Amino acid sequence: MDKLTIRDIDVAGKTVLVRVDFNVPRDKDTGEITDDNRVVAALPTINYLLDHNPKAVVLFSHLGKIKKEEDKAKNDMAVVAPKLAELLGRDVKFVNATRGAELEEAVKNAENGQVILVQNTRYEAGETKNDPELGAYWASLGDVFVEDAFGSVHRAHASTVGIAAHLPAVAGFLVEKEIAYIGKAVSDPERPLVAILGGSKVSSKIGVIENLLNIADKIIIGGGMCYTFAKAQGHTVGSSLVEEDKVDLAKSFIEKGGDKLILPIDSVVSSKFGEDGDIKVVGEDVPEGYMGLDIGPKTVELFAKELEGAKTVIWNGPMGVFEMPKFAEGTKAVCSMLANLKGANTIIGGGDSAAAVKQLGFADKVSHISTGGGASLEYMEGKVLPGIAAINDK
Structure with a gap:
Protein backbone atom coordinates (compact mmCIF):
# COMPACT_ATOMS: atom_id res chain seq x y z
CA MET A 1 0.00 0.00 0.00
CA LYS A 177 -7.95 -2.94 4.78
CA GLU A 178 -10.21 -2.18 1.80
CA ILE A 179 -7.22 -0.99 -0.24
CA ALA A 180 -5.28 -4.09 0.78
CA TYR A 181 -8.02 -6.49 -0.28
CA ILE A 182 -9.98 -4.94 -3.16
CA GLY A 183 -7.11 -2.80 -4.47
CA LYS A 184 -4.78 -5.80 -4.60
CA ALA A 185 -7.47 -8.02 -6.12
CA VAL A 186 -7.90 -5.73 -9.13
CA SER A 187 -4.32 -4.52 -9.53
CA ASP A 188 -2.08 -7.42 -8.45
CA PRO A 189 -4.17 -10.54 -7.71
CA GLU A 190 -2.91 -13.98 -6.91
CA ARG A 191 -4.20 -16.05 -9.84
CA PRO A 192 -6.45 -17.55 -10.95
CA LEU A 193 -8.74 -14.55 -10.29
CA VAL A 194 -12.45 -15.40 -10.55
CA ALA A 195 -15.15 -12.72 -10.35
CA ILE A 196 -18.74 -13.63 -9.49
CA LEU A 197 -21.25 -10.96 -10.49
CA GLY A 198 -24.95 -11.03 -9.67
CA GLY A 199 -27.73 -8.66 -8.75
CA SER A 200 -30.59 -7.46 -10.84
CA LYS A 201 -29.16 -5.21 -13.53
CA VAL A 202 -26.39 -5.32 -16.13
CA SER A 203 -26.48 -1.50 -16.23
CA SER A 204 -25.13 -1.22 -12.67
CA LYS A 205 -22.20 -3.52 -13.47
CA ILE A 206 -21.14 -2.36 -16.98
CA GLY A 207 -17.89 -0.73 -15.82
CA VAL A 208 -17.07 -3.69 -13.58
CA ILE A 209 -17.60 -6.25 -16.35
CA GLU A 210 -15.56 -4.17 -18.83
CA ASN A 211 -12.65 -3.88 -16.40
CA LEU A 212 -12.78 -7.49 -15.20
CA LEU A 213 -12.88 -8.86 -18.75
CA ASN A 214 -9.35 -7.46 -19.02
CA ILE A 215 -8.01 -8.68 -15.69
CA ALA A 216 -10.02 -11.71 -14.44
CA ASP A 217 -9.34 -15.29 -15.51
CA LYS A 218 -13.06 -16.10 -15.30
CA ILE A 219 -16.27 -14.11 -14.79
CA ILE A 220 -19.31 -15.95 -13.44
CA ILE A 221 -22.67 -14.26 -14.06
CA GLY A 222 -25.81 -14.93 -12.00
CA GLY A 223 -28.76 -13.05 -10.52
CA GLY A 224 -31.43 -11.17 -12.44
CA MET A 225 -28.82 -9.72 -14.80
CA CYS A 226 -28.19 -13.15 -16.33
CA TYR A 227 -31.52 -13.03 -18.21
CA THR A 228 -30.32 -10.06 -20.27
CA PHE A 229 -27.37 -12.27 -21.24
CA ALA A 230 -29.74 -15.22 -21.88
CA LYS A 231 -31.77 -13.08 -24.27
CA ALA A 232 -28.54 -12.00 -25.98
CA GLN A 233 -27.80 -15.71 -26.52
CA GLY A 234 -31.20 -16.22 -28.15
CA HIS A 235 -32.89 -18.00 -25.24
CA THR A 236 -36.49 -17.36 -24.20
CA VAL A 237 -36.73 -15.51 -20.88
CA GLY A 238 -40.48 -15.52 -20.11
CA SER A 239 -41.30 -12.60 -17.83
CA SER A 240 -37.82 -12.54 -16.23
CA LEU A 241 -36.14 -9.22 -15.59
CA VAL A 242 -34.47 -8.09 -18.82
CA GLU A 243 -32.90 -4.73 -19.73
CA GLU A 244 -33.89 -4.57 -23.39
CA ASP A 245 -31.55 -1.65 -24.06
CA LYS A 246 -28.58 -3.68 -22.75
CA VAL A 247 -29.09 -6.88 -24.80
CA ASP A 248 -26.65 -5.79 -27.52
CA LEU A 249 -24.10 -4.80 -24.87
CA ALA A 250 -24.48 -8.25 -23.24
CA LYS A 251 -23.94 -9.79 -26.69
CA SER A 252 -20.68 -7.84 -27.06
CA PHE A 253 -19.55 -9.01 -23.59
CA ILE A 254 -20.28 -12.63 -24.59
CA GLU A 255 -18.24 -12.23 -27.78
CA LYS A 256 -15.36 -10.51 -26.02
CA GLY A 257 -15.37 -12.85 -23.01
CA GLY A 258 -15.53 -16.15 -24.90
CA ASP A 259 -14.72 -19.08 -22.58
CA LYS A 260 -13.86 -16.62 -19.80
CA LEU A 261 -17.54 -15.70 -19.30
CA ILE A 262 -19.54 -18.38 -17.43
CA LEU A 263 -23.34 -18.13 -17.71
CA PRO A 264 -26.13 -20.15 -15.99
CA ILE A 265 -27.43 -23.31 -17.66
CA ASP A 266 -30.63 -23.67 -15.62
CA SER A 267 -32.94 -21.58 -13.43
CA VAL A 268 -35.45 -21.82 -10.62
CA VAL A 269 -38.54 -20.10 -12.03
CA SER A 270 -41.95 -19.14 -10.69
CA SER A 271 -45.27 -18.12 -12.21
CA LYS A 272 -45.23 -15.04 -9.96
CA PHE A 273 -42.82 -12.93 -7.94
CA GLY A 274 -43.31 -14.76 -4.68
CA GLU A 275 -43.02 -18.11 -2.99
CA ASP A 276 -46.68 -18.97 -3.56
CA GLY A 277 -46.41 -19.31 -7.36
CA ASP A 278 -45.84 -22.45 -9.43
CA ILE A 279 -42.11 -23.02 -8.85
CA LYS A 280 -39.98 -25.36 -10.95
CA VAL A 281 -36.49 -25.84 -12.38
CA VAL A 282 -36.02 -25.25 -16.13
CA GLY A 283 -33.02 -25.30 -18.50
CA GLU A 284 -31.63 -22.32 -20.40
CA ASP A 285 -35.05 -21.32 -21.77
CA VAL A 286 -37.61 -19.80 -19.39
CA PRO A 287 -41.17 -20.61 -20.54
CA GLU A 288 -43.84 -17.97 -21.15
CA GLY A 289 -45.61 -16.93 -17.94
CA TYR A 290 -42.62 -17.72 -15.72
CA MET A 291 -39.80 -15.59 -14.33
CA GLY A 292 -36.31 -16.66 -13.30
CA LEU A 293 -35.69 -15.98 -9.61
CA ASP A 294 -32.58 -18.05 -8.84
CA ILE A 295 -29.87 -20.11 -10.52
CA GLY A 296 -30.66 -23.84 -10.80
CA PRO A 297 -28.87 -26.92 -9.38
CA LYS A 298 -26.89 -27.67 -12.58
CA THR A 299 -25.63 -24.08 -12.60
CA VAL A 300 -24.55 -24.47 -8.97
CA GLU A 301 -22.49 -27.53 -10.01
CA LEU A 302 -21.03 -25.62 -12.98
CA PHE A 303 -20.05 -22.63 -10.82
CA ALA A 304 -18.44 -24.92 -8.22
CA LYS A 305 -16.36 -26.55 -10.96
CA GLU A 306 -15.29 -23.17 -12.37
CA LEU A 307 -14.21 -22.02 -8.90
CA GLU A 308 -11.90 -24.99 -8.32
CA GLY A 309 -8.32 -23.85 -7.82
CA ALA A 310 -9.17 -20.13 -7.66
CA LYS A 311 -6.72 -18.12 -5.55
CA THR A 312 -8.60 -14.79 -5.59
CA VAL A 313 -12.39 -14.47 -5.77
CA ILE A 314 -14.38 -11.23 -5.86
CA TRP A 315 -18.14 -11.57 -5.43
CA ASN A 316 -20.61 -8.74 -5.95
CA GLY A 317 -24.35 -9.38 -6.20
CA PRO A 318 -26.59 -12.29 -5.12
CA MET A 319 -27.51 -15.18 -7.43
CA GLY A 320 -31.26 -14.83 -6.87
CA VAL A 321 -33.95 -13.26 -4.71
CA PHE A 322 -32.21 -14.52 -1.57
CA GLU A 323 -34.60 -12.66 0.75
CA MET A 324 -37.16 -15.39 -0.11
CA PRO A 325 -35.97 -18.81 1.18
CA LYS A 326 -37.19 -20.71 -1.91
CA PHE A 327 -34.95 -18.56 -4.12
CA ALA A 328 -31.95 -18.35 -1.77
CA GLU A 329 -30.34 -21.71 -2.60
CA GLY A 330 -28.07 -20.37 -5.37
CA THR A 331 -26.74 -17.55 -3.21
CA LYS A 332 -26.35 -19.93 -0.26
CA ALA A 333 -24.43 -22.37 -2.48
CA VAL A 334 -22.00 -19.65 -3.61
CA CYS A 335 -21.49 -18.64 0.06
CA SER A 336 -20.68 -22.26 0.87
CA MET A 337 -18.29 -22.58 -2.11
CA LEU A 338 -16.31 -19.53 -0.99
CA ALA A 339 -16.30 -20.65 2.65
CA ASN A 340 -14.75 -23.96 1.62
CA LEU A 341 -12.30 -22.66 -0.98
CA LYS A 342 -8.96 -23.59 0.57
CA GLY A 343 -6.10 -21.11 0.34
CA ALA A 344 -8.11 -18.49 -1.55
CA ASN A 345 -8.51 -14.78 -0.90
CA THR A 346 -12.31 -14.39 -0.90
CA ILE A 347 -13.66 -10.84 -1.09
CA ILE A 348 -17.32 -9.84 -0.83
CA GLY A 349 -17.92 -6.51 -2.54
CA GLY A 350 -20.43 -4.87 -0.22
CA GLY A 351 -24.13 -4.18 -0.85
CA ASP A 352 -26.58 -7.07 -1.23
CA SER A 353 -23.89 -9.76 -1.43
CA ALA A 354 -22.49 -8.59 1.92
CA ALA A 355 -26.01 -8.66 3.38
CA ALA A 356 -26.52 -12.17 1.99
CA VAL A 357 -23.24 -13.52 3.42
CA LYS A 358 -24.16 -12.14 6.86
CA GLN A 359 -27.81 -13.23 6.71
CA LEU A 360 -26.90 -16.76 5.62
CA GLY A 361 -24.28 -17.15 8.36
CA PHE A 362 -21.03 -17.16 6.35
CA ALA A 363 -19.56 -13.80 7.45
CA ASP A 364 -16.70 -15.35 9.44
CA LYS A 365 -15.78 -17.81 6.67
CA VAL A 366 -14.62 -15.35 3.97
CA SER A 367 -11.45 -13.24 3.87
CA HIS A 368 -13.03 -9.80 3.61
CA ILE A 369 -16.49 -8.21 3.46
CA SER A 370 -16.35 -4.70 2.03
CA THR A 371 -18.12 -1.92 3.93
CA GLY A 372 -18.82 0.07 0.77
CA GLY A 373 -21.28 -1.02 -1.91
CA GLY A 374 -20.86 1.83 -4.40
CA ALA A 375 -17.23 2.42 -3.47
CA SER A 376 -16.25 -1.23 -3.90
CA LEU A 377 -18.01 -1.37 -7.29
CA GLU A 378 -16.16 1.70 -8.53
CA TYR A 379 -12.89 0.31 -7.17
CA MET A 380 -13.55 -2.90 -9.11
CA GLU A 381 -14.14 -0.79 -12.21
CA GLY A 382 -10.57 0.46 -11.85
CA LYS A 383 -11.67 4.01 -11.10
CA VAL A 384 -9.65 6.45 -9.00
CA LEU A 385 -11.69 7.06 -5.84
CA PRO A 386 -11.47 10.74 -4.75
CA GLY A 387 -11.32 9.98 -1.02
CA ILE A 388 -8.42 7.56 -1.49
CA ALA A 389 -6.62 9.85 -3.92
CA ALA A 390 -6.81 12.59 -1.25
CA ILE A 391 -4.79 10.51 1.25
CA ASN A 392 -1.10 11.45 1.28
CA ASP A 393 1.27 9.08 -0.51
CA LYS A 394 4.11 7.47 1.42
Whole structure:
Protein backbone atom coordinates (compact mmCIF):
# COMPACT_ATOMS: atom_id res chain seq x y z
CA MET A 1 0.00 0.00 0.00
CA ASP A 2 1.47 3.34 -1.07
CA LYS A 3 -0.67 5.57 1.16
CA LEU A 4 0.17 6.90 4.63
CA THR A 5 -1.80 5.33 7.48
CA ILE A 6 -2.42 6.30 11.10
CA ARG A 7 0.66 4.24 12.02
CA ASP A 8 2.79 6.80 10.12
CA ILE A 9 1.81 9.86 12.19
CA ASP A 10 2.23 11.15 15.73
CA VAL A 11 -1.13 12.26 17.16
CA ALA A 12 -0.01 13.00 20.72
CA GLY A 13 -1.55 16.28 21.88
CA LYS A 14 -3.22 16.84 18.52
CA THR A 15 -6.83 17.26 17.45
CA VAL A 16 -7.53 14.45 15.00
CA LEU A 17 -10.40 14.82 12.53
CA VAL A 18 -11.76 11.46 11.36
CA ARG A 19 -14.21 10.84 8.52
CA VAL A 20 -16.15 7.75 9.60
CA ASP A 21 -19.14 6.00 8.06
CA PHE A 22 -21.96 6.11 10.61
CA ASN A 23 -24.68 5.98 7.94
CA VAL A 24 -26.46 3.30 9.96
CA PRO A 25 -29.82 1.69 9.14
CA ARG A 26 -32.62 2.69 11.51
CA ASP A 27 -36.16 1.57 12.27
CA LYS A 28 -38.50 3.79 10.24
CA ASP A 29 -40.98 4.08 13.13
CA THR A 30 -38.76 4.40 16.21
CA GLY A 31 -35.59 5.77 14.60
CA GLU A 32 -33.53 3.27 16.62
CA ILE A 33 -30.37 1.78 15.06
CA THR A 34 -31.13 -1.70 13.66
CA ASP A 35 -27.56 -2.66 12.70
CA ASP A 36 -24.45 -1.17 14.37
CA ASN A 37 -21.90 -2.86 12.06
CA ARG A 38 -20.66 0.44 10.62
CA VAL A 39 -20.05 1.86 14.09
CA VAL A 40 -18.25 -1.34 15.14
CA ALA A 41 -16.11 -1.18 11.97
CA ALA A 42 -14.77 2.24 13.02
CA LEU A 43 -13.70 1.15 16.52
CA PRO A 44 -10.18 -0.15 15.69
CA THR A 45 -9.18 3.23 14.23
CA ILE A 46 -10.80 5.27 17.01
CA ASN A 47 -9.31 3.09 19.76
CA TYR A 48 -5.84 3.20 18.17
CA LEU A 49 -5.98 6.99 18.11
CA LEU A 50 -7.18 7.15 21.73
CA ASP A 51 -4.29 4.89 22.78
CA HIS A 52 -1.83 7.45 21.38
CA ASN A 53 -2.82 10.42 23.56
CA PRO A 54 -4.56 12.87 21.21
CA LYS A 55 -6.09 16.09 22.54
CA ALA A 56 -9.36 15.13 20.85
CA VAL A 57 -10.83 12.81 18.25
CA VAL A 58 -13.47 14.64 16.21
CA LEU A 59 -15.74 12.40 14.12
CA PHE A 60 -17.53 13.48 10.94
CA SER A 61 -20.15 11.40 9.12
CA HIS A 62 -23.26 11.76 7.02
CA LEU A 63 -26.51 9.97 7.85
CA GLY A 64 -29.15 9.44 5.18
CA LYS A 65 -30.06 11.93 2.47
CA ILE A 66 -30.90 15.55 3.14
CA LYS A 67 -32.92 16.89 0.21
CA LYS A 68 -35.21 19.20 2.14
CA GLU A 69 -35.35 20.79 5.59
CA GLU A 70 -37.73 18.10 6.94
CA ASP A 71 -35.09 15.42 6.25
CA LYS A 72 -32.85 16.80 8.99
CA ALA A 73 -34.98 15.59 11.91
CA LYS A 74 -35.14 11.99 10.68
CA ASN A 75 -31.39 11.94 9.93
CA ASP A 76 -30.14 13.46 13.18
CA MET A 77 -26.70 12.04 14.09
CA ALA A 78 -27.62 12.24 17.82
CA VAL A 79 -28.92 8.64 17.60
CA VAL A 80 -25.35 7.36 17.07
CA ALA A 81 -23.67 9.02 20.08
CA PRO A 82 -25.02 6.71 22.84
CA LYS A 83 -24.32 3.59 20.74
CA LEU A 84 -20.74 4.74 20.10
CA ALA A 85 -20.24 5.59 23.80
CA GLU A 86 -21.48 2.13 24.75
CA LEU A 87 -19.15 0.40 22.29
CA LEU A 88 -16.11 2.54 23.23
CA GLY A 89 -16.80 2.33 26.96
CA ARG A 90 -16.22 6.05 27.35
CA ASP A 91 -17.98 9.40 27.05
CA VAL A 92 -18.84 10.73 23.59
CA LYS A 93 -19.70 14.40 23.32
CA PHE A 94 -22.32 15.04 20.64
CA VAL A 95 -22.26 18.52 19.10
CA ASN A 96 -25.58 19.44 17.53
CA ALA A 97 -23.93 21.74 14.99
CA THR A 98 -21.81 21.52 11.85
CA ARG A 99 -20.19 24.94 12.26
CA GLY A 100 -20.14 27.92 14.63
CA ALA A 101 -19.34 28.72 18.24
CA GLU A 102 -20.76 25.52 19.82
CA LEU A 103 -18.58 23.29 17.64
CA GLU A 104 -15.49 25.51 17.89
CA GLU A 105 -15.72 25.73 21.70
CA ALA A 106 -16.22 21.98 22.06
CA VAL A 107 -13.06 21.29 20.04
CA LYS A 108 -11.03 24.06 21.65
CA ASN A 109 -11.89 22.98 25.20
CA ALA A 110 -11.46 19.24 24.61
CA GLU A 111 -8.72 17.41 26.46
CA ASN A 112 -7.42 13.94 27.31
CA GLY A 113 -8.66 12.32 24.11
CA GLN A 114 -12.24 13.59 24.28
CA VAL A 115 -14.34 11.94 21.54
CA ILE A 116 -16.56 14.45 19.76
CA LEU A 117 -19.27 13.46 17.28
CA VAL A 118 -20.31 16.27 14.94
CA GLN A 119 -23.87 16.60 13.61
CA ASN A 120 -24.67 15.08 10.18
CA THR A 121 -22.27 16.59 7.60
CA ARG A 122 -25.11 16.75 5.06
CA TYR A 123 -26.88 19.35 7.17
CA GLU A 124 -24.45 21.58 5.26
CA ALA A 125 -25.56 22.18 1.66
CA GLY A 126 -21.90 22.55 0.66
CA GLU A 127 -20.96 19.03 1.82
CA THR A 128 -22.04 17.15 -1.31
CA LYS A 129 -20.76 19.96 -3.57
CA ASN A 130 -17.29 19.79 -1.94
CA ASP A 131 -17.56 23.50 -1.14
CA PRO A 132 -13.93 24.68 -0.69
CA GLU A 133 -14.88 27.11 2.10
CA LEU A 134 -16.60 24.34 4.07
CA GLY A 135 -13.67 21.93 3.67
CA ALA A 136 -11.25 24.65 4.78
CA TYR A 137 -13.45 25.54 7.77
CA TRP A 138 -13.67 21.98 9.03
CA ALA A 139 -9.92 21.52 8.47
CA SER A 140 -9.25 24.62 10.64
CA LEU A 141 -10.63 22.71 13.63
CA GLY A 142 -7.87 20.09 13.67
CA ASP A 143 -4.24 19.16 13.09
CA VAL A 144 -4.50 15.95 11.06
CA PHE A 145 -7.16 14.17 8.99
CA VAL A 146 -7.92 10.42 8.98
CA GLU A 147 -9.99 8.95 6.14
CA ASP A 148 -11.79 5.87 7.41
CA ALA A 149 -15.18 5.95 5.63
CA PHE A 150 -14.66 3.56 2.74
CA GLY A 151 -18.38 3.68 1.98
CA SER A 152 -17.97 7.36 1.03
CA VAL A 153 -14.53 7.53 -0.63
CA HIS A 154 -16.06 7.36 -4.12
CA ARG A 155 -17.65 10.75 -3.46
CA ALA A 156 -15.75 14.03 -3.68
CA HIS A 157 -17.41 15.72 -0.72
CA ALA A 158 -16.17 18.40 1.66
CA SER A 159 -15.74 15.86 4.48
CA THR A 160 -13.97 13.23 2.35
CA VAL A 161 -11.81 15.38 0.07
CA GLY A 162 -12.17 19.02 1.16
CA ILE A 163 -10.66 18.61 4.63
CA ALA A 164 -7.79 16.52 3.24
CA ALA A 165 -6.75 19.40 0.97
CA HIS A 166 -5.67 21.41 4.03
CA LEU A 167 -4.23 18.88 6.50
CA PRO A 168 -1.88 15.89 6.57
CA ALA A 169 -4.25 13.11 5.43
CA VAL A 170 -3.84 9.42 6.27
CA ALA A 171 -5.88 6.22 6.01
CA GLY A 172 -7.55 4.62 8.99
CA PHE A 173 -7.50 0.85 9.46
CA LEU A 174 -10.81 0.28 7.67
CA VAL A 175 -9.76 2.10 4.49
CA GLU A 176 -6.31 0.50 4.69
CA LYS A 177 -7.95 -2.94 4.78
CA GLU A 178 -10.21 -2.18 1.80
CA ILE A 179 -7.22 -0.99 -0.24
CA ALA A 180 -5.28 -4.09 0.78
CA TYR A 181 -8.02 -6.49 -0.28
CA ILE A 182 -9.98 -4.94 -3.16
CA GLY A 183 -7.11 -2.80 -4.47
CA LYS A 184 -4.78 -5.80 -4.60
CA ALA A 185 -7.47 -8.02 -6.12
CA VAL A 186 -7.90 -5.73 -9.13
CA SER A 187 -4.32 -4.52 -9.53
CA ASP A 188 -2.08 -7.42 -8.45
CA PRO A 189 -4.17 -10.54 -7.71
CA GLU A 190 -2.91 -13.98 -6.91
CA ARG A 191 -4.20 -16.05 -9.84
CA PRO A 192 -6.45 -17.55 -10.95
CA LEU A 193 -8.74 -14.55 -10.29
CA VAL A 194 -12.45 -15.40 -10.55
CA ALA A 195 -15.15 -12.72 -10.35
CA ILE A 196 -18.74 -13.63 -9.49
CA LEU A 197 -21.25 -10.96 -10.49
CA GLY A 198 -24.95 -11.03 -9.67
CA GLY A 199 -27.73 -8.66 -8.75
CA SER A 200 -30.59 -7.46 -10.84
CA LYS A 201 -29.16 -5.21 -13.53
CA VAL A 202 -26.39 -5.32 -16.13
CA SER A 203 -26.48 -1.50 -16.23
CA SER A 204 -25.13 -1.22 -12.67
CA LYS A 205 -22.20 -3.52 -13.47
CA ILE A 206 -21.14 -2.36 -16.98
CA GLY A 207 -17.89 -0.73 -15.82
CA VAL A 208 -17.07 -3.69 -13.58
CA ILE A 209 -17.60 -6.25 -16.35
CA GLU A 210 -15.56 -4.17 -18.83
CA ASN A 211 -12.65 -3.88 -16.40
CA LEU A 212 -12.78 -7.49 -15.20
CA LEU A 213 -12.88 -8.86 -18.75
CA ASN A 214 -9.35 -7.46 -19.02
CA ILE A 215 -8.01 -8.68 -15.69
CA ALA A 216 -10.02 -11.71 -14.44
CA ASP A 217 -9.34 -15.29 -15.51
CA LYS A 218 -13.06 -16.10 -15.30
CA ILE A 219 -16.27 -14.11 -14.79
CA ILE A 220 -19.31 -15.95 -13.44
CA ILE A 221 -22.67 -14.26 -14.06
CA GLY A 222 -25.81 -14.93 -12.00
CA GLY A 223 -28.76 -13.05 -10.52
CA GLY A 224 -31.43 -11.17 -12.44
CA MET A 225 -28.82 -9.72 -14.80
CA CYS A 226 -28.19 -13.15 -16.33
CA TYR A 227 -31.52 -13.03 -18.21
CA THR A 228 -30.32 -10.06 -20.27
CA PHE A 229 -27.37 -12.27 -21.24
CA ALA A 230 -29.74 -15.22 -21.88
CA LYS A 231 -31.77 -13.08 -24.27
CA ALA A 232 -28.54 -12.00 -25.98
CA GLN A 233 -27.80 -15.71 -26.52
CA GLY A 234 -31.20 -16.22 -28.15
CA HIS A 235 -32.89 -18.00 -25.24
CA THR A 236 -36.49 -17.36 -24.20
CA VAL A 237 -36.73 -15.51 -20.88
CA GLY A 238 -40.48 -15.52 -20.11
CA SER A 239 -41.30 -12.60 -17.83
CA SER A 240 -37.82 -12.54 -16.23
CA LEU A 241 -36.14 -9.22 -15.59
CA VAL A 242 -34.47 -8.09 -18.82
CA GLU A 243 -32.90 -4.73 -19.73
CA GLU A 244 -33.89 -4.57 -23.39
CA ASP A 245 -31.55 -1.65 -24.06
CA LYS A 246 -28.58 -3.68 -22.75
CA VAL A 247 -29.09 -6.88 -24.80
CA ASP A 248 -26.65 -5.79 -27.52
CA LEU A 249 -24.10 -4.80 -24.87
CA ALA A 250 -24.48 -8.25 -23.24
CA LYS A 251 -23.94 -9.79 -26.69
CA SER A 252 -20.68 -7.84 -27.06
CA PHE A 253 -19.55 -9.01 -23.59
CA ILE A 254 -20.28 -12.63 -24.59
CA GLU A 255 -18.24 -12.23 -27.78
CA LYS A 256 -15.36 -10.51 -26.02
CA GLY A 257 -15.37 -12.85 -23.01
CA GLY A 258 -15.53 -16.15 -24.90
CA ASP A 259 -14.72 -19.08 -22.58
CA LYS A 260 -13.86 -16.62 -19.80
CA LEU A 261 -17.54 -15.70 -19.30
CA ILE A 262 -19.54 -18.38 -17.43
CA LEU A 263 -23.34 -18.13 -17.71
CA PRO A 264 -26.13 -20.15 -15.99
CA ILE A 265 -27.43 -23.31 -17.66
CA ASP A 266 -30.63 -23.67 -15.62
CA SER A 267 -32.94 -21.58 -13.43
CA VAL A 268 -35.45 -21.82 -10.62
CA VAL A 269 -38.54 -20.10 -12.03
CA SER A 270 -41.95 -19.14 -10.69
CA SER A 271 -45.27 -18.12 -12.21
CA LYS A 272 -45.23 -15.04 -9.96
CA PHE A 273 -42.82 -12.93 -7.94
CA GLY A 274 -43.31 -14.76 -4.68
CA GLU A 275 -43.02 -18.11 -2.99
CA ASP A 276 -46.68 -18.97 -3.56
CA GLY A 277 -46.41 -19.31 -7.36
CA ASP A 278 -45.84 -22.45 -9.43
CA ILE A 279 -42.11 -23.02 -8.85
CA LYS A 280 -39.98 -25.36 -10.95
CA VAL A 281 -36.49 -25.84 -12.38
CA VAL A 282 -36.02 -25.25 -16.13
CA GLY A 283 -33.02 -25.30 -18.50
CA GLU A 284 -31.63 -22.32 -20.40
CA ASP A 285 -35.05 -21.32 -21.77
CA VAL A 286 -37.61 -19.80 -19.39
CA PRO A 287 -41.17 -20.61 -20.54
CA GLU A 288 -43.84 -17.97 -21.15
CA GLY A 289 -45.61 -16.93 -17.94
CA TYR A 290 -42.62 -17.72 -15.72
CA MET A 291 -39.80 -15.59 -14.33
CA GLY A 292 -36.31 -16.66 -13.30
CA LEU A 293 -35.69 -15.98 -9.61
CA ASP A 294 -32.58 -18.05 -8.84
CA ILE A 295 -29.87 -20.11 -10.52
CA GLY A 296 -30.66 -23.84 -10.80
CA PRO A 297 -28.87 -26.92 -9.38
CA LYS A 298 -26.89 -27.67 -12.58
CA THR A 299 -25.63 -24.08 -12.60
CA VAL A 300 -24.55 -24.47 -8.97
CA GLU A 301 -22.49 -27.53 -10.01
CA LEU A 302 -21.03 -25.62 -12.98
CA PHE A 303 -20.05 -22.63 -10.82
CA ALA A 304 -18.44 -24.92 -8.22
CA LYS A 305 -16.36 -26.55 -10.96
CA GLU A 306 -15.29 -23.17 -12.37
CA LEU A 307 -14.21 -22.02 -8.90
CA GLU A 308 -11.90 -24.99 -8.32
CA GLY A 309 -8.32 -23.85 -7.82
CA ALA A 310 -9.17 -20.13 -7.66
CA LYS A 311 -6.72 -18.12 -5.55
CA THR A 312 -8.60 -14.79 -5.59
CA VAL A 313 -12.39 -14.47 -5.77
CA ILE A 314 -14.38 -11.23 -5.86
CA TRP A 315 -18.14 -11.57 -5.43
CA ASN A 316 -20.61 -8.74 -5.95
CA GLY A 317 -24.35 -9.38 -6.20
CA PRO A 318 -26.59 -12.29 -5.12
CA MET A 319 -27.51 -15.18 -7.43
CA GLY A 320 -31.26 -14.83 -6.87
CA VAL A 321 -33.95 -13.26 -4.71
CA PHE A 322 -32.21 -14.52 -1.57
CA GLU A 323 -34.60 -12.66 0.75
CA MET A 324 -37.16 -15.39 -0.11
CA PRO A 325 -35.97 -18.81 1.18
CA LYS A 326 -37.19 -20.71 -1.91
CA PHE A 327 -34.95 -18.56 -4.12
CA ALA A 328 -31.95 -18.35 -1.77
CA GLU A 329 -30.34 -21.71 -2.60
CA GLY A 330 -28.07 -20.37 -5.37
CA THR A 331 -26.74 -17.55 -3.21
CA LYS A 332 -26.35 -19.93 -0.26
CA ALA A 333 -24.43 -22.37 -2.48
CA VAL A 334 -22.00 -19.65 -3.61
CA CYS A 335 -21.49 -18.64 0.06
CA SER A 336 -20.68 -22.26 0.87
CA MET A 337 -18.29 -22.58 -2.11
CA LEU A 338 -16.31 -19.53 -0.99
CA ALA A 339 -16.30 -20.65 2.65
CA ASN A 340 -14.75 -23.96 1.62
CA LEU A 341 -12.30 -22.66 -0.98
CA LYS A 342 -8.96 -23.59 0.57
CA GLY A 343 -6.10 -21.11 0.34
CA ALA A 344 -8.11 -18.49 -1.55
CA ASN A 345 -8.51 -14.78 -0.90
CA THR A 346 -12.31 -14.39 -0.90
CA ILE A 347 -13.66 -10.84 -1.09
CA ILE A 348 -17.32 -9.84 -0.83
CA GLY A 349 -17.92 -6.51 -2.54
CA GLY A 350 -20.43 -4.87 -0.22
CA GLY A 351 -24.13 -4.18 -0.85
CA ASP A 352 -26.58 -7.07 -1.23
CA SER A 353 -23.89 -9.76 -1.43
CA ALA A 354 -22.49 -8.59 1.92
CA ALA A 355 -26.01 -8.66 3.38
CA ALA A 356 -26.52 -12.17 1.99
CA VAL A 357 -23.24 -13.52 3.42
CA LYS A 358 -24.16 -12.14 6.86
CA GLN A 359 -27.81 -13.23 6.71
CA LEU A 360 -26.90 -16.76 5.62
CA GLY A 361 -24.28 -17.15 8.36
CA PHE A 362 -21.03 -17.16 6.35
CA ALA A 363 -19.56 -13.80 7.45
CA ASP A 364 -16.70 -15.35 9.44
CA LYS A 365 -15.78 -17.81 6.67
CA VAL A 366 -14.62 -15.35 3.97
CA SER A 367 -11.45 -13.24 3.87
CA HIS A 368 -13.03 -9.80 3.61
CA ILE A 369 -16.49 -8.21 3.46
CA SER A 370 -16.35 -4.70 2.03
CA THR A 371 -18.12 -1.92 3.93
CA GLY A 372 -18.82 0.07 0.77
CA GLY A 373 -21.28 -1.02 -1.91
CA GLY A 374 -20.86 1.83 -4.40
CA ALA A 375 -17.23 2.42 -3.47
CA SER A 376 -16.25 -1.23 -3.90
CA LEU A 377 -18.01 -1.37 -7.29
CA GLU A 378 -16.16 1.70 -8.53
CA TYR A 379 -12.89 0.31 -7.17
CA MET A 380 -13.55 -2.90 -9.11
CA GLU A 381 -14.14 -0.79 -12.21
CA GLY A 382 -10.57 0.46 -11.85
CA LYS A 383 -11.67 4.01 -11.10
CA VAL A 384 -9.65 6.45 -9.00
CA LEU A 385 -11.69 7.06 -5.84
CA PRO A 386 -11.47 10.74 -4.75
CA GLY A 387 -11.32 9.98 -1.02
CA ILE A 388 -8.42 7.56 -1.49
CA ALA A 389 -6.62 9.85 -3.92
CA ALA A 390 -6.81 12.59 -1.25
CA ILE A 391 -4.79 10.51 1.25
CA ASN A 392 -1.10 11.45 1.28
CA ASP A 393 1.27 9.08 -0.51
CA LYS A 394 4.11 7.47 1.42
